[in-house]
Amino acid sequence: MSQNGLFHDVEGWGPDTCAEKLHTVLPKLIAGLNGDKDTRKQAAHFSAICKKFLAHVDINDVEVVIYADAMPKVCAVFDRSLADISELLAQQSPTPSSQSSQGNTTKEGVTDNIQVLDELICSLEKCIVHAARTDQPRVLDSHSLVATALHVIKGTFRHCKDSHESYGKVFPLVSESLSCLFKKAYSLQKVLMALIDKLQLSSDSSEEDVTDMVAVCQGFHIIGCTVSGVDASLLVTTWKFLAKQLTKHKEVLKNHIDMAPLVKTLCSEVGTNCKYCVELASKDATDRQNGCGDQKSHTRTLKICRFFMQCLMCLIKDYNGYLGSCIKEIFHVILEMQSLLPPSLSAPPLSSTAAEEMKATLLVGIEPMIQHLLDNRDFIQLVTGQSNDLPSQHNFPLCLLQLMVMDLIPKCSDEQKDQWVAPKIYPEDEPRDSILVSLFSTLKKCYTELTLPVYLPGVMCNGMPQRDVSLYEHVCTHLCGFAASLPARHFSLLEKCLLDNVLGTNLHCALVATDVWCFVARYGTAELCEQHVHVLTKLLCQLPNSCQHLQLHLLLRRLVPLMAEPHQEKFVQTYPPAKYPSLWVHLPPVAFVPKLRAVICGESVSYATPVCQKWLGIQRKTLGTLPDLHLALCVLCNVYSSSVRQTSPLQSSAPVLHAVSRLWDVISASGAAKHRTVEVVAVKLVQLTGYLLGQLVPEDVIKVLWRVSQWLKTSPPQSVKLSITTLLGRAGKVTLPPSPQQNQLQELLASLFSTLLQDNSWVVHHHALEAFSTFAEETPYESILPKCLQNEQVKSRAMDFIKGVPFSSNDLPPWNSETITQQQRRIEAFKEKRLSDISSRLEEMQSASSVEESPEQPSAKRIKQDTDSPTSTKDDSTDLKEEDLRTITNRLNKDIAKLEEFSVCESKPDWYKEELKSLHQRLGLLFEGS
Structure with missing residues (x-):
């Protein structure tokens, strides 16, 4: 009997006949399935096998009796049908018209092959339903069936996904058939998932069972990648099943399955859905509130994104230590999510409600993921690596990530702490820093976020509402908490890191390090604070004047008040003001206990006054003699500053007042415009005079103001003008009895304010407004106020300033992230140019020293x-x-x-001017004669 005749006979058989002829007819049908070349007939043979004989085969024998021989051919038939469809579409160029004969021919051929696929899927579904009837199925019992079902499902979904593009004009003619095919494949997947869900793998499962389960998980991963972007519901269902199986059989699968591709796909899904969710949320809020499609899409996308985040967290937790090469993707998706949402400056504008909803849904899962990755070397390398080449929008998220890590490190084991805080770098490792050093390196790149500033939720305190804090305060708070939790063996690393940043060139990092250092001094013992102060003081005495010198002074100024009283007394004895005057320029006496303030003030004045008198007695006052005078004036300014003026000894004020009065007769304004050394001395003299203005006699007050008015006529440097505005701000308390001097005082004050308020420099103008506002509140001479505001524009600005009206101008650039970023670029460009200039100068010096006849060794x-x-x-x-x-x-x-240089002195010999005139005339004659 032929195969076709046998097939037609089987179609009419009942269950009893099929059971009776099972062992004789079934092998022939399987042989026909393998031997026939017509895909439609092969699909019909397989359908007959499933309909008539499957129910009569024992479940434990079905793999050997049917599936082992039949399933490979089913896969081949399926693949050949897809190939036939592709060949038909490639050879034909049909039109969408149903009247086209060419189109009808292509449609018929494609439809026939789709029916073959449909029939194969239906038959496979019957096989899976049959296999699922047993209570405890094993993978090997249906090994070929599961593999074939996965193959068919993957191929069908992929074919349907690409159909719109591959079918072209034929697509409208077969779209219904393709839709039906897609649904049947989805139905096959559901029954397959139900079958696999019943499988149980024990710890003693065979190698074949584990391998089959790995293949199942990898197959569903491919299905998930295929349906991504096609059907959200199917995608979620697939990943939900896959995550469940990976969790259920984690103990068996850990050492066999490659988790990296799965986690990478999840990271991609999280990043894509998060970005799409943010795009939807950034659209018009009114449309979303009205229940339009965008609002529904946003809600649905947010749920999907949350689902993938949960899957990702679950796999990271269950397969920690077996994740392989996917850590980089996890690291980047964490940064990407944070960069897409506020307060990141790269985030699109979002409503507060939408932003809070997404942060509560998505960002809340970041910390649990990090917690499981703390002992992963790849993750540590990515967070603290020296060569992290990240885009600029990821610097701020990286800073937040590093702070999260710092919050979690105290709960880690000692070994994990050492990996983060004191890493051991082996020759084969890439260079990386400790988490402390890495945080400061990242903070340097967050210039815009620190400048604007960007605000973050603060730390919750008992009994107080949570408030938003700047990034600077956020970093300081978490860094201080981390410093408090460090074990003793790591404390030296903290000290080194803080000192490096205090001495660094980045101002934000220096201030953060200073704040943390002060916290450590308060949190630690009094002896620790004393040791730090003495170490920093010795360092200060060895360093030359520089920006780092000032930062150390600022730190020391804040640490001294934290010292215990006996330690302060020892400090004053060890570093007396007379022996270390440069140290006491930035250490105000008010920082010490009351009984030491008088001692400090007395010693400071006793040191500085003779220096001023000695300089006044020098006949040849050159630029080289000014540094000592400047240092003495700085010490006096520190003593007589407003915060400690009342603590200065009165018996020492008379010599100081006398010296100040004489200095005003000597210091020249023209010298300040020519020489930087004269400029800084003039600034300190004006500053000191402002502190002593109330103690000067009327004649000296008039002399000082007259000298200042003469200085302003010479266009002095901006620093001198600013010091003059401070002096005028203190002049409100100066009162003179009715006399010609009072009238002269009023005229001078009015003239000075009028000049400074009209200054072209906006910095000088603003400080002049502040000084005028203070002067107007304190002075008894209200009649001179209108004379200070002769210009209408200046008068309007002064009135607005006093009333607190903000200044507005269309000429000013907007204060936003773009402006700050441009400012940062200019600063970096300036630094690069400065370094380049220094390098070129060094090269010139080196090349000059290599010449045989250098300038230092002139030729014969x-x-x-x-x-x-x-x-x-x-x-x-x-x-x-x-x-x-x-x-x-x-x-x-x-x-x-x-x-x-001698022109600095105001008093010169009588013959000096005559000699200069004579020399001038002689030089003029020489010039004319030439």
């Missing part, structure tokens, strides 16, 4: 030639004359430079 003198010698020429005589002229003019330039 030329042999003097006799101009009267008959061998000498006219040109030789001319060269000698030029040499003599060059020598004379060079010497004259040096002498004039010395005279310019």
Whole structure:
């Protein structure tokens, strides 16, 4: 009997006949399935096998009797049908018209092959339903069936996903058939999931069972990748099943399955859905509140994203230590999520409700993930690596991530703490820093977020509502908490890191390090604070004046008040003001206990007053003598500052007032405009005079203000103008009895305020407004206020300033992240240029030192030639004359430079001006004669 005849006979058989002829007919049908080349007939044979004989085969024998031989051919038939469809579509160019004969031919061929696929799927579903009837199925009992079902499901979904593009104009003609095929494949997947869900793998499962389960998980992973972007419900169902199986059989699968591809796909899904969710949330809020499609899409996408986050957290938790090469993707998706949501500056504008909803849904899962990755070397390398090449929008999220890690480290084991805080770098490892150093490195890149500033939720305190804090305060708070939890063996690393940043060039990092250092001093013992103060003081005495010098002074100024009283007394004895005056420039006496303040003030004044008097007694007051005077004035300013003025000894004020009065007769405004050294001395003199203004006699007050008015006529540097505004702000308390001096005082004050309020520099103008506001509140001479505001524009600005009206101008750039970023770029460009200039100068110096005849070692003198010698020429005589002229003019330039240095002094001999006039006339005659 032929195969076709046998097939038709089987179609009419009942159950009893099929059971009776099972062992004779079934092998022939399977052989026909393998031997026939017509896919439709092969699908029909397989359908007959499933309908007529499957129910009569024992469940434990079905794999050997049917599936082992039949399933490979089913896969081949399925693949050939897909290939036939592709060939038909490639060979034909049909039109969408149903009247086209060419289109009908293609449609019929494609439809026939789709029916073959449909029939194969239905038959496979019957096989799976049959296998699921047993209470405890095993993978090996249906090994070929499960593999074939997965193959068919993956192929069907992939074919349907690409159909719109691959079918082209034929797609409308077969879209219903494809839709039906997709649904049947989904139905097959559901029954397959129900079958696999019944499987139980014990710890003693065979290698074949574990391998089959790994193949199942990998197959469903491929299905999930295939249906991504096609059907959200199917995608979630697939991943939900896959995550369940991975969790259920984790103990068996850990050492066999490669988790990296699965986790990478989950990270991709989280990132894609999170980005889409943010895009939907950033659209018009009104449309979303009205229940339009965007609101529904947003809610659905948010749920999907939350589901994938949960899956990701679950797999990271269950397979920690077996994740493989997917840590980089986890790291980047964490940064990406944080960069997409506020307060990140790269986040799109979102309503507060939507932002809080997404943060509560998505970002809440980041910390649990990090907790399971703390002992992962790859994760540690990514968080603290020196060569992290991240986009700029990820610097702020990385800072937050590092702070999260710091919050979790105290709960770790000692070994884990060492990996983060004191890492051991082996030769084969990439360079990385400790978490402390890495945090400060990241903070340097968050210039914009620190400047604006960006606000984050603060730490909850008992009995107080939570408030938003700046990024700076957020970093300080968490860093202080981390410092408090550090074990003793790591404390030296903390000290080194803080000192490096205090001495660094980044201001934000220096301030953070200073704040944390002060916390450590308060949190630790009094002896620790004393040790830190003495170490920093010794360092200060060794460092040259620089930006780092000032930062150390700021730190020391904050640490000294934290010292115990006996330690403060020892400090003053060890570093007396008379012996270490530069140290006491930035250490105000008010930082010490009351009984030490008078001692400090007395010693400071006793040191500074003789220095001023000595300088006044010098006949040749050159620029080289000014640094000592400047240091003495700085010490006096520190003593007589407003915060400690009442503690200064009154018996020491008279010599100081006398010295200040004499200095005003000597210091020249023209010198301040020419020489930086004179400028800083002038600034300190004005500042000190402001502190002592109330103690000066009327004549000295008039003299000071008159001198200041003369200085302003010479266009002094901006620093001098700013010091003058401070002086004028203190002049409100100066009162004189009715006299010509009172009138002169009022005229001088009005003239000075009028000049400074109209200054072109906005910095000077603003400080002048502040000084005028203070002066107007305190002065008894209200009649001079209108004279200070002669310009209408200045008058309007002054009134607005006093009333607290904000200044507005269209010329000012907006204060936003873009402006700050541009500012940062300019600062970095300036630093690069400065470093380049320094490098070029060093290269020039090195190249100059390598020349045999360097400027420090001039060449040998030329042999003097006799101009009267008959061998000498006219040109030789001319060269000698030029040499003599060059020598004379060079010497004259040096002498004039010395005279310019002496111009600092106001008092000069009577003959000085006459000699200068005579020299001027002689030089003029030489110039005319030439």
